Amino acid sequence: MAILSFSRAINKALSDMMDLDPAVILLGEDIANAGGSFGATRGLLDRFGGHRVIDTPISEAAIAGAAVGAAMSGLRPVVEIMFMDFSTLVMDALVNQAAKARFMFGAQCSVPMVLRTPHGGGLNAGPQHSQCLEAWFAHVPGLKVVVPSDAASAYALLRSAIADPDPVIFVENKALYAAKMEVPDDLALSLGRARLARQGKDATVVAYGAAVHWALEAAARLAEKQIDIEVVDLLSVQPWDEEMVLTSLAKTHRLVVAHEAVEAFGVGAEIVARMADIGFDELDGPIVRVGAPFMPVPFARSLEESFRPDADRIVNAVLRTLE
Amino acid sequence: MTKRKAPPDPMELLALYRMMLMVRRSEERLMGLFADGDVPGFIHLGIGQEAVPVGVMSGLGPQDTIASTHRGHGHALAKGLSLEGFFAELLGKDTGLCRGRGGSMHVADMSTGMLGANGIVGAGLSIALGSALAHKTLNRDSISVAFFGDGALAEGLAHECLNMAALLKLPLLFVCENNGWSEFSPTSRQIAFTLEGLSQAYGIPYHSVDGNDVEVVAASVAPLIAGIRQGGGPIVVECHTNRVRGHFEGDAQKYRDADELARLPEADPLRVAGKRLADLGINAAHLEQVAAEVDEAIEAAVSLARQSDLPVFSAAAADVYTVEQVL
Ligand SMILES: Cc1ncc(C[n+]2csc(CCOP(=O)(O)OP(=O)(O)O)c2C)c(N)n1
Ligand SMILES: [Mg+2]
Numbered sequence: 001m002a003i004l005s006f007s008r009a010i011n012k013a014l015s016d017m018m019d020l021d022p023a024v025i026l027l028g029e030d031i032a033n034a035g036g037s038f039g040a041t042r043g044l045l046d047r048f049g050g051h052r053v054i055d056t057p058i059s060e061a062a063i064a065g066a067a068v069g070a071a072m073s074g075l076r077p078v079v080e081i082m083f084m085d086f087s088t089l090v091m092d093a094l095v096n097q098a099a100k101a102r103f104m105f106g107a108q109c110s111v112p113m114v115l116r117t118p119h120g121g122g123l124n125a126g127p128q129h130s131q132c133l134e135a136w137f138a139h140v141p142g143l144k145v146v147v148p149s150d151a152a153s154a155y156a157l158l159r160s161a162i163a164d165p166d167p168v169i170f171v172e173n174k175a176l177y178a179a180k181m182e183v184p185d186d187l188a189l190s191l192g193r194a195r196l197a198r199q200g201k202d203a204t205v206v207a208y209g210a211a212v213h214w215a216l217e218a219a220a221r222l223a224e225k226q227i228d229i230e231v232v233d234l235l236s237v238q239p240w241d242e243e244m245v246l247t248s249l250a251k252t253h254r255l256v257v258a259h260e261a262v263e264a265f266g267v268g269a270e271i272v273a274r275m276a277d278i279g280f281d282e283l284d285g286p287i288v289r290v291g292a293p294f295m296p297v298p299f300a301r302s303l304e305e306s307f308r309p310d311a312d313r314i315v316n317a318v319l320r321t322l323e
Numbered sequence: 324m325t326k327r328k329a330p331p332d333p334m335e336l337l338a339l340y341r342m343m344l345m346v347r348r349s350e351e352r353l354m355g356l357f358a359d360g361d362v363p364g365f366i367h368l369g370i371g372q373e374a375v376p377v378g379v380m381s382g383l384g385p386q387d388t389i390a391s392t393h394r395g396h397g398h399a400l401a402k403g404l405s406l407e408g409f410f411a412e413l414l415g416k417d418t419g420l421c422r423g424r425g426g427s428m429h430v431a432d433m434s435t436g437m438l439g440a441n442g443i444v445g446a447g448l449s450i451a452l453g454s455a456l457a458h459k460t461l462n463r464d465s466i467s468v469a470f471f472g473d474g475a476l477a478e479g480l481a482h483e484c485l486n487m488a489a490l491l492k493l494p495l496l497f498v499c500e501n502n503g504w505s506e507f508s509p510t511s512r513q514i515a516f517t518l519e520g521l522s523q524a525y526g527i528p529y530h531s532v533d534g535n536d537v538e539v540v541a542a543s544v545a546p547l548i549a550g551i552r553q554g555g556g557p558i559v560v561e562c563h564t565n566r567v568r569g570h571f572e573g574d575a576q577k578y579r580d581a582d583e584l585a586r587l588p589e590a591d592p593l594r595v596a597g598k599r600l601a602d603l604g605i606n607a608a609h610l611e612q613v614a615a616e617v618d619e620a621i622e623a624a625v626s627l628a629r630q631s632d633l634p635v636f637s638a639a640a641a642d643v644y645t646v647e648q649v650l
Contacts, residue, residue, distance in 0.1 A: 025460055051460055057490060062483035065449020066456055069467075072438055073388055073457035092480075096443050097450065106422035107642040108433045141643050165645035 001184050007177045009151035010040040010116070013158035014078065018048050021076060024162060025052045027063055028080030037082045038118060038177050060086050064093035064115065068167075071113040072101060076162060083129045084119040084171065087137075098167040099142030110165040114158070120210055120260050121297050121308050122175040130297035130304075132209075132261035137169045138238035138270070144191055145238040147171040149212040151181045153235055156189040164191060171237075173210040173260070194241035196248075200230035203254035203285075203318050206245055206271055208234035211258045211290075217311035222318055229318055237267050245271065246279050253284040254321040258314050263291025285321040290314050327538045333603040337613070339381060339537045340596045343373040344617050346397045347593060349406070352621050353396070353413060357572050361629075363415050366427045367394040371535075371567035374592035375500050376401040378540025379468060379560075382548040388436040388454040389468040390447035393428050394500075394566075395440030398470055403435040406624040416631040423634035424642075436465075445478030447471055448497070452484045455495035455557075466494040466551045474505025476514050476521070485525045485559075492556040496548060497527075499559065500534065502566035507578050522559040534562030535590045538599060565590055 004012060018024045026032075026041060032055040035042030045053040056063050060081060067077040081087050087094075098111045121130040138145045146161055146168055148154035154172065161168040168191065189195075197212055198219050207215040212233045219229045230248050234240055249255050255275055257268035268289040275287060290313045298304055350368045357366055369376070376397035383389070383402070391398040399409060404420060412419030412430050419425075420432050431439035438454060441447045451469030458465040475481050476499070488495045505513050522529035532543045540562060547558045565587050569576045576584070588594065597610060 023461070054491070057483070057486055059483035059487055061480045062449050062452060062487050065446060065480065065484075066453035066487070069390065069438065069450035069453025069455075070457045070460075071453070072433070072450070073454040073467075074461055075453075075457045077453070092443055092446060093449060097441075097446055101439070102645065103639070103643050104421060104425040104429045105431045105433070105439060106420065106424055108421070108431065110645045144644075 001182055003180055004151050004155070004183045005178050005180045006151045006154050006172070007038055007040045009155040009183050010158055010172065011042060011044070012183070013155045013162070014041065015044060015047060017159055017162045018044070018052065023074060024076045024078065025054065025070070026078050026080065027054050027056055027067060029056055029058055029082055031055060031080050036080060038174070040116070041080065060089035061093060064090035065097065067113045067115070068093050068097045068101065068111055071111045072109050076112045078114045078116060078162060081115060081117040084117040084133050085128045085131050087117055087133060090115070094137065094143060094167065094169070095140050099140045102166065103142060111167045112165050114161045114168045114170050116170045116172060118172045118174045120173040120175055121304055124299055124301055124304055126299040127296040132259070134169065134171050134237055135261060135266045138267060142167065143238065144168045144236070145171065146191060146236050147173070147209040148235060149209055149233050150176065150179065152183045152187055153189060153195070155183045156187040157191070157235060160189055160191050171209065175210050189235065192236045192239040192241060194235055194244040195233040196230070196244070197233040198229070198231040200228040201252055202228045203256060203321055204230045204232060204245070204248040204252045205256045205258055205314060205318065206232045206234060207258040208237060208267070210260055211309065214309065214311045215258055215314055218314035218318065221311065221315055227318065227322065240271065242274060245275065249275055249279045250282045253282055255283070255287045256290060256314060256317045256321055257287070258290035258309060258317070260309060261291055262294055263289050264294045266291050285323070288317040288321045290317045327542055331538065331603060333600065333605055336538055336596065336600060336603065337605060339377050339541060340593070340600060340610070341613050341617065342377045342401055343537060343593055343596065344614060345620070346373045346377065346400050348617050348621055349400060349409070350396055352625060354572060356414070356625070362413050362427070364426050365571045365573070366413070367571050368568045369394045369397045371565040371587060371591060372500055372502060373397050374537035374540050375498065375534045375562045375564055376470070378537045379498055379544050381541040382545045383468065385435055386463065386465040387467065388438055388451070388465065389470060390438045390451035390454065391440045391470050392447055392472055392475070393440060393442055393444070394472065395430060396427070399430050399432070399437055399440065402432070402437040404430070404432045404437060406620055407627050408432070410624045411628040411631050414628045415634070416628055417634040418628070418631040422639070424639055445471065445475040445480040448475065448481050448484040451495060452488055452493065455488065455493035456491065458494050464552060466496060466548060468496045468498055470498050470500060472505060473499060473501040473503070473510045474513055476518065485521070485527060488557040489525045489527050494551050494554070495557040496544070496551055497557060497559040499561045501561055501563050504566050504570070506570045518559060518561045527557050527559050529559045529561070532560055532562045534564035535592045536595050537592055538596065
């Protein structure tokens with residue numbers, strides 16, 4: 001047990017897995033000498049050497065494509081893409097190669113690679129350094145998508161992601177990097193499992209990443225009004241824990257889904273659609289989504305503040321479904 | 324780099340001839356099967372280009388890996404894929420190497436280091452790049468080969484891969500199969516540079532090779548492969564060859580002029596190698612015997628494939644992820 005920030009937790013997971021398995025290597029821009037744009041790989045070059053912690057040129061497509069070929073040839077590459085916005089440039093490697101290799105080659109191989117990338121706003125980084133694009137990847141059969149909500153889940157899930165035989169997109173919310181907490185060494189989390197972040201009886205809020213914290217803040221505020229909400233921290237977006245969400249819905253009969261990503265065509269839409277189907281009989285109110293408006297992430301502090309979802313919006317959404 | 328090996332070993336050349344014929348006859352058989360509707364989808368034939376895969380593969384072992392293209396039948400067979408598994412795959416059968424899920428454009432065999440044909444132009448270069456990185460990181464004696472067409476040179480990914488291979492000094496052989504065409508457009512309308520100049524820009528040694536002479540290809544790549552194996556870093560080989568058939572089966576090639584098409588038979592790699600074998604004292608009867616054996620093997624593979632079961636949908640659906648999700 002140690003008190004670690006989210007980014008130190010990532011660092012520890014990488015280093016633990018590299019200790020365990022010589023096939024684990026790191027690839028990315030400025031990850032070796034500089035230790036990564038958010039410091040997540042700091043110190044790993046010294047510990048593991050330049051043949052396992054590799055600074056690459058600014059060639060996202062080749063980095064990701066090489067990770068696929070390396071994963072098919074005995075390595076377990078962990079790629080860092082500096083901002084999730086740049087994942088537009090790795091789409092072919094992920095969507096057409098990594099996601100399909102196992103299937104289209106008749107299960108002759110799997111592609112044990114992880115692509116780590118930070119998403120989210122709050123840094124006034126503007127339209128091309130702030131997006132949450134996880135829904136794109138969740139839409140592709142063959143990919144897994146994980147979004148931890150704190151240092152402990154980041155540590156446990158990154159180890160699981162690296163150990164996983166299939167390609168995993170591991171999304172790190174930038175606003176969480178500095179947050180510290182106790183991280184148990186032995187915490188194990190399986191991909192695809194959610195976590196009950198708060199028990200409650202009046203409504204369920206399903207969230208992931210930074211939105212989990214907004215949901216917990218909303219819960220505290222609603223508690224003052226004698227409204228007791230349950231918060232499900234999804235942790236994995238693909239596959240997602242349908243069973244836990246349904247169980248919670250069956251208990252509270254009201255559902256809100258919240259995420260930082262743009263609301264339209266997002267992860268929330270999928271959860272809502274599934275629950276409207278398999279959970280139809282349990283619903284006593286409309287399912288309400290909370291997400292960013294349908295526009296690029298703006299730069300100015302005031303604009304970005306208005307853009308990003310927050311606890312207030314979740315409070316309002318809960319009140320709506322309880323109306 | 325147009326030297327042949329001297330003195331030539333007729334038996335070695337005969338083995339290359341046999342493999343080229345295996346590729347040629349297999350593709351000719353596919354033409355018929357495709358016309359009859361037995362091969363679903365579409366196929367890109369490499370007729371006229373066989374000397375490149377066969378020549379390059381003669382320098383590789385099973386521990387070496389290759390990444391191929393949409394025109395990958397030659398790479399597949401020359402790398403040692405089972406003929407049965409190959410035909411079954413192209414016929415969409417459960418006994419296919421990829422259990423009928425990939426077909427012509429995705430045929431692969433991990434056990435022989437064939438990391439897949441690829442439906443995405445240029446993608447194979449990055450797969451081969453990563454495979455070379457794995458060989459190097461895991462201290463293997465293996466090398467990796469990226470096969471790609473002239474058209475792929477217009478993809479940004481190709482440039483990224485050349486740069487990264489040079490920077491990381493990877494055990495990677497880049498083999499450009501320059502057949503003068505990229506779909507329906509001549510290379511001259513697609514590529515503003517030469518591969519020689521490009522390689523030079525990236526500091527990668529470049530070799531131009533007569534891609535219609537299997538002996539030349541084999542003799543040219545052998546020392547290059549040895550150098551790469553010893554840690555010399557990546558090398559580019561450009562093999563000049565001809566695409567005889569259309570871009571895909573069914574393409575009538577109205578865009579090619581008669582003169583160009585008329586020159587093709589002379590450069591046919593089987594004809595070139597056949598003449599050379601004759602000079603070396605291998606008589607026509609011997610070559611006919613080889614052809615009969617090749618045809619027999621192909622017929623056996625085709626008939627086995629025809630009798631094989633169709634793939635099972637539920638098995639395919641269960642193979643998207645390695646571990647069944649237990650929620
Ligand atoms: C990314 C991508 N763009 C376009 C295509 C369509 N396409 C398939 S083959 C081809 C031409 C490729 O030419 P070349 O690389 O010279 O290979 P050749 O067909 O001559 O063997 C094109 C444009 C594709 N499959 N993938
Ligand atoms: Mg071409």
